[in-house]
Amino acid sequence: MDKPFAITLDPGSSLANKTGSWRTFKPVYLDRLPPCNNQCPAGEDIQGWLFHAESGNYEAAWRHLTRDNPFPAIMGRVCYHTCEGACNRGRVDEPVGINSVERFLGDEALKKGWKFAPPAAESGKHVLVVGAGPSGMSAAYQLRRLGHRVTVYEAGPMTGGMMRFGIPKYRLPREVLDAEMQRILDLGVTLKLDTKVDNLLAAMQAGGFDAAFLAVGAHIAKRAFIPAGDSARVLDAVAVLRSMENEDKPMLGRRVVVYGGGNTAIDVARTAKRLGAEPLIVYRRTRDKMPAHDFEVEEALQEGVMVKWLSTIKQAGGADGTSITIEKMELDANGHPQPTGELETLEADTLVLALGQDVDLGLLNGVPGLEIRDGTVQVDRNMMTGYAGIFAGGDMVPAERNVTVAIGHGKKAARNIDAWLRGGSYAPAPKHELAAFEKLNPWYYSDAPKTVRPMLDIIRRQSTFDEVQGGLDESNALFEARRCLSCGNCFECDNCYGVCPDNAVIKLGPGKRFQFNYDYCKGCGVCVSECPCGAIKMVAEDI
Amino acid sequence: MSHQEIKFYQTGTFTVGNRLLEPDQRSVQASMERTNSLNSGHRACQGCGEALGARYAIDAAMRATGNQLIAANATGCLEVFSTPYPETSWQVPWIHSLFGNTAAVATGIAAAMKIKRQKGDRRDVRVIAQGGDGGTTDIGFGCLSGMWERNDDVLYICYDNEAYMNTGVQRSSATPPAARTATTMPVGPEPGNVFGQGKNVPRIAMAHGIPYVATATVADLRDLEYKVTKAMSVRGARYIHIFVPCPLGWGAASHDTVKLARLAKESGLFPVFEAEYGEVTGVSKIRRPVPVEEYLKPQRRYAHLFGKQPHVETIAKIQAIADANIRRYGLLEAGAH
Secondary structure, eight states, X not given: OOOOTTOOSOOEEGGGSOGGGGOSEEEEEOOOBOHHHHHOTTOOOHHHHHHHHHTTOHHHHHHHHTTTOSOHHHHHHHOOOHHHHHOGGGGTSSOOOHHHHHHHHHHHHHHHTOOOOOOSSOOOOEEEEEOOSHHHHHHHXXXXXXXXXXXXXXXXXXXXXXXXXXXXXTTSOHHHHHHHHHHHHTTTOXXXXXXXXXXXXXXXXXXXXXXXXXXXXXXXXXXXXXXXXXXXXXXXXXXXXHHTTSSSOOOOOSEEEXXXXXXXXXXXXXXXXXXXXXXXXXOSSOGGGOSSOHHHHHHHHHTTOEEEOSEEEEEESOTTSSEEEEEEEEEOTTSOEEEEEEEEEEEOSEEEEOOOEEOOOGGGTTOTTOOEETTEEOOOTTSBOSSTTEEEOGGGXXXXXXXHHHHHHHHHXXXXXXXXXXXSOOOOOOOOOBOOGGGSOGGGSOOOOOOOOOBOOHHHHHHOOSOSBOOOOHHHHHHHHTTOOOTTSOOOOOHHHHHOTTOOEEEOOTTSOEEEOTTTOOOOOHHHHHOTTOOEEEEEOOO | OTTOOOOOOSSTTTSSOXXXXXXXXXXXXXXXXXOOSBOTTXXXXXXXXXXXXXXXXXXXXXXXXXXXXXXXXXXXXXXXXXXXXXXXXXXXXXXXXXXXXXXXXXXXXXXXXXXXXXXXXOOOOEEEEEEEHIIIIIITHHHHHHHHHTTOSOEEEEEEOSSBTTTTSBOOTTOOTTOOBTTBXXXXXXXXXXXXXXXXXXXXXXXXXXXXXXXXXXXXXXHHHHHHHHHHTSOSOEEEEEEOOOHHHHTOOGGGHHHHHHHXXXXXXXXXXXXXXXXXXXXXXXXXXXXXXXXXXXXXXXXXXXXXXXXXXXXXHHHHHHHHHHHHHTOSOTTOX
């Protein structure tokens, strides 16, 4: 070959020089577990559905969300959203308003009439679900989607369980509850209302069921011994809230004293306020010790609910039945309330006890092998009771009692029932490592404060059962979704592709993420440092 | 600055790209069709800021000129690691000059292109000269100043890594005070490079009254691409000074390259601005103010300041330089501390 003067080698591209051989560590892409997902008792893939919502594809977001939870419109209202407490964005400015976006998606689905896809194939198995509350209906939904025939026996006259009989309308409008329940029934789930199961094994045999999921909830009000005069009017909180669903509203009188410090006590007091009464909560410890969520306490106080902290009820129903006697308490060195002997008499037409609830385990009579402890049924980690094929969840098993946990139980039980019916056992996918804040590079996220949901004005909150908290509209729901940091999961920001000094990152195109070109990657680690969401890590090479 | 106008999309325009942006809002580097002017296989160290800065700048210039570009390159790291004979990483017409004359070579190319156009060649081929801080602020400075004062139609890009890295980390007139190099060892009462010397070449360029002068860092790609694109839209002499951390010469972790560039800007030590005809027309404000220690500490060239007995006074003098920059260019947003 003729070469120019003094040139002896062919010119060529540096691509012949495989600089990847310099490397001692290599970057690898991975998905880490976002803290919100890790926290969610219902096991939602929050980051996953926000990813779709960020691009404005709300239907895809809703479908992704409802893989784990069929009630986004309900949960967008009543979930205590501990996910937001775990949100890494809280370390940047404020947590992402996950709950408000969830509600937006749920409402959007109801508005647009989105339906669940029917199961691809029928399994031929028939599963009994006892209780049409959040846990039971969550299980019914998941089981139906897995192809099983599902029949739900509900002792009450309506679906919803504690979501209907325990959560007031001003927090959960009934048309929302009804619509999300109906959507599950539309999937082909059979519902039998006013059907109380007294003997489970007999009911299963009579109906030809292959397995059962029990989620009867905790509806029996706990009592405390309080000396009461003959004319004292003492009610329990569950009964008061339940009667709100009937035509005849409860007769509470003007002065209503609520005894207890949980969310139910707050719900009753706020309900009484809306019925025109003057509610007073009596609680034996201090506000910071209250089991109720602080935002609910705050909303109640705003609405004019009065609270007597550090007080117990000594006597209900004075001579004429319109007064109660309370005793002041003080906290001892261990923080426990101790009586002081100091008494006070208050006017009270009604005393409502909100001291917690027990489970009616009557249906389990005659079922062998069960373990009952502290009024709850013990289940193994597959949600199965001691009797093969009978599973249980929600408030009737030992766990925190709230709607989100109940929905999670329903899902988990359904997957295990499915596996059990097919003769196997359900193996959940191994959890990814946590996307802790330290794995992120927060520099890259734009400053954006949280979108605050509108609150109903105080006069209407005191006198009507209109929903207190408003929702987001399309524009601010989109904004809120886009505040998500996408912790631990690539959101295709192109940073790794851009910052590599060696062009050793291959961009695969929209939706396909990236790939390393290890022929040239020298292992400098700039991509790992500059990945905003912590979706790359360095691993040692075998050398 | 003028490019941070994208509606809030999680990362706005801080990241290289974003799947939610319209294609015309994306950076050149986010494109699957970017030219990769400086291709893989080059022999720069792990995490080289100069390799990164050069690809950012030349890819942006290629897009701005429709790939009608010739680059002249001074001797230095960029030349040595990209083009060890007979290989080259450049995917752009590229010529290696001497250490000191790349501005003059570029001037000659620009003159040749002008004549070709006069003789009927319809292509408008633009010229870039590039070099490191040694080839720019020391050795090539005479040719560069001449190119400026004649207002030759060349964009000169200096990749500033603050010393002669290729030959073994010797001090240049861009080496900052107190920094250790092979020729400014951390010994004696005032260890490292002395205070009060060195050249501020962007300001000298402004003093020539040329159409466009800008500074940029590899930590802000959008700003860098905006400035290169703007420079290519202007005729006459233009100068862009890009801050490119050097893991080897600075004794820094290879993965900290972009972070150090960011800290240099956020601390105020490297002011990022642009100027037209000698007047500052825009500055990149500091977004998250940091003390200079945060920038200095990860670099072993400053390790002698942070021993058992920290050189508090020296650090204070470096902080004073940053504070002076913040005042001079107005780097803080009104209301920021």
